[in-house]
Amino acid sequence: MSADVAEEFHARAIRLWLYAVAGLVLAMVLIGGATRLTESGLSITEWQPLVGVIPPLTENDWQAAFAKYQAIPQFRALNGGMSLSEFKTIFWWEWTHRLIGRLIGAAFLLPFAWFLWRGWVRPSLRPRLWFIFALGALQGAAGWWMVASGLVARVEVSQYRLATHLILACLIYVALLWTAQRLDRPTNATLPGRIRAGAAGLLVLLLLQVYLGALVAGLRAGYAFNTWPLIDGALVPDAARLFFDVPLWRNFFENTLTVQFDHRMLAYAIWLGALIHAFDVERTVKKRTARIGAFVLFTAITLQMALGIVTLLLRVPLPAALLHQAMAMLVLTVATVHAASATRRAIYPLIAAQAGMKARPPALVGRSDLTDI
Numbered sequence: 595m596s597a598d599v600a601e602e603f604h605a606r607a608i609r610l611w612l613y614a615v616a617g618l619v620l621a622m623v624l625i626g627g628a629t630r631l632t633e634s635g636l637s638i639t640e641w642q643p644l645v646g647v648i649p650p651l652t653e654n655d656w657q658a659a660f661a662k663y664q665a666i667p668q669f670r671a672l673n674g675g676m677s678l679s680e681f682k683t684i685f686w687w688e689w690t691h692r693l694i695g696r697l698i699g700a701a702f703l704l705p706f707a708w709f710l711w712r713g714w715v716r717p718s719l720r721p722r723l724w725f726i727f728a729l730g731a732l733q734g735a736a737g738w739w740m741v742a743s744g745l746v747a748r749v750e751v752s753q754y755r756l757a758t759h760l761i762l763a764c765l766i767y768v769a770l771l772w773t774a775q776r777l778d779r780p781t782n783a784t785l786p787g788r789i790r791a792g793a794a795g796l797l798v799l800l801l802l803q804v805y806l807g808a809l810v811a812g813l814r815a816g817y818a819f820n821t822w823p824l825i826d827g828a829l830v831p832d833a834a835r836l837f838f839d840v841p842l843w844r845n846f847f848e849n850t851l852t853v854q855f856d857h858r859m860l861a862y863a864i865w866l867g868a869l870i871h872a873f874d875v876e877r878t879v880k881k882r883t884a885r886i887g888a889f890v891l892f893t894a895i896t897l898q899m900a901l902g903i904v905t906l907l908l909r910v911p912l913p914a915a916l917l918h919q920a921m922a923m924l925v926l927t928v929a930t931v932h933a934a935s936a937t938r939r940a941i942y943p944l945i946a947a948q949a950g951m952k953a954r955p956p957a958l959v960g961r962s963d964l965t966d967i
Contacts, residue, residue, distance in 0.1 A: 604714040605777045611705050612774035618701055619767045620923055622694040626763070627919040629691045630756070630811060631912055634684035636668050638692070639745055641738040647696060649689050659685065668749040695734060702727060719773075726769050733762045753812025754847065760808040764801060767923075768930045775934035785879060785936050792871040793936035796891065797929045799864050804922060806857040815850040815857075816910040822903050825855055861899050868892040887932035894925045 629635050639662045640646070650656040660681045663669050669676065706723060709715045715723065740755035810816055819825045826835060836852045839845045845852040868891055875888035898921045905914040 604709075608709060608714065608719075609774045609777040611709075612770050612777075615698060615702050616767055616770035616774070618694060618698045619763060619770065620927075622691065622698060623760070623763050623767065623923055624916075624920055625687070625691050625694060626760070628916055629687045631915050632684060632687055633668075633672070633750075634687035635691075635741060635751060636666060636744045637663055637681065637684040637688045638741075639663060639666060641741070643696070643734070646692060649685075656682065666745050667747065668744060671749045692737075695737065699730060699734070702730060719777075722769075722773055726766060726773070729762065729766045729769065733759070733766060736762055751812065753809050756812040757805050757808035761801065761805045764804050764923075764926060768797070768801070768926065771927065771930045772934045775931060776938070784938075785881070785884060789871075789875055789879060789884070790937045792867070792874065793888075793929075793933040796864065796867055796871060797926075797933040799860065799867065800926055800929050803857070803860050803864060804926065806853065806860060807922065809847060809853045810857050813848070813850050813853055815854040816906060816915075818850050819854055820906055820909050822906060825858065826851055831855060861902065865895055865899055868895045884932075884936055887928070887935060891925070891928045891932050894921070894928050898922060898925050 638646070638659070650659050656678060660678055663681060663685075673680075706715075706727065710720070736755070736759050740751050740759045743752035743755050744750050821827075823829060825831060831851055836849065836855065837845050839849055846856065847853070868888075872888040872892040875885050879885060898918070901914070901918050901921055905911070905918045908914055
């Protein structure tokens with residue numbers, strides 16, 4: 595096997611591995627959303643990274659787990675009449691969520707160690723993969739940090755910690771997809787700086803929107819102000835209602851009206867930005883994949899905004915809420931792939947020019963030439 599073919603094979607294997615781990619992260623986010631919406635997140639009151647993989651096996655084990663849940667404020671305030679059978683339902687949601695988290699850790703670390711041992715990971719890629727691993731370790735700790743906030747003085751987890759937990763998961767997901775995309779062959783054309791900035795900017799705004807959505811969920815703000823396009827009787831609520839809390843910054847995290855209003859306004863801004871970006875790409879870019887990516891992104895954002903409005907008007911029914919979160923991850927996926935593709939530089943002509951050679955077609959250039967990952 596030639597060096598170029600070997601490099602290509604190694605890059606393809608690492609790319610498929612990263613996509614597989616990203617698929618597990620996506621599943622975890624969706625199951626995490628179901629866990630939150632079914633009020634299951636506090637059903638397991640201990641953090642046991644290793645022993646916790648084994649669920650209760652006997653009736654006595656189930657009674658012991660149920661007794662621990664009965665000791666926290668959420669049970670006493672909200673679920674005082676819950677039966678053991680009902681407890682098992684919420685327990686399995688949280689147990690599955692944690693199990694997938696453990697699987698993600700193993701699915702990332704074990705192949706990564708093997709790739710490193712075999713020398714398949716180029717030096718330029720190693721820091722990025724170690725950074726993703728560190729984010730995953732931090733995410734595990736953040737998950738328990740979030741759960742712990744609902745075990746003593748609250749009946750639900752802190753919206754601050756919920757938003758942190760979700761945005762960390764999304765950052766890991768984006769990092770996995772971005773890195774996998776950058777391992778693919780680059781094109782031989784660089785898009786205009788305005789287009790690259792627009793694609794990257796939309797991705798950043800979507801991550802911010804996910805954070806705001808988590809604050810909305812944590813405060814149950816979706817159950818309030820269930821009208822559209824008006825909110826609290828106006829397009830823009832009265833400032834005295836938006837900013838009554840002190841210090842001022844608390845309103846952006848703890849005032850249900852302000853949090854939902856911010857979530858709405860950012861959605862409008864993202865939709866308008868995606869529309870302008872799609873028109874700009876269609877008008878100025880010849881690359882077909884870039885035009886398709888911009889159009890698909892705008893379409894997905896439009897569908898997500900419509901779904902969010904419907905979910906709000908229906909007062910957040912479980913199926914609509916789950917679909918809204920799933921659609922958010924689909925939008926984030928499209929935005930990541932589009933931004934990763936749009937922001938790549940054309941390195942083949944650059945390499946040839948630096949070497950004083952005639953530019954070769956991408957198919958003839960070895961993987962060892964790739965540096966823009």
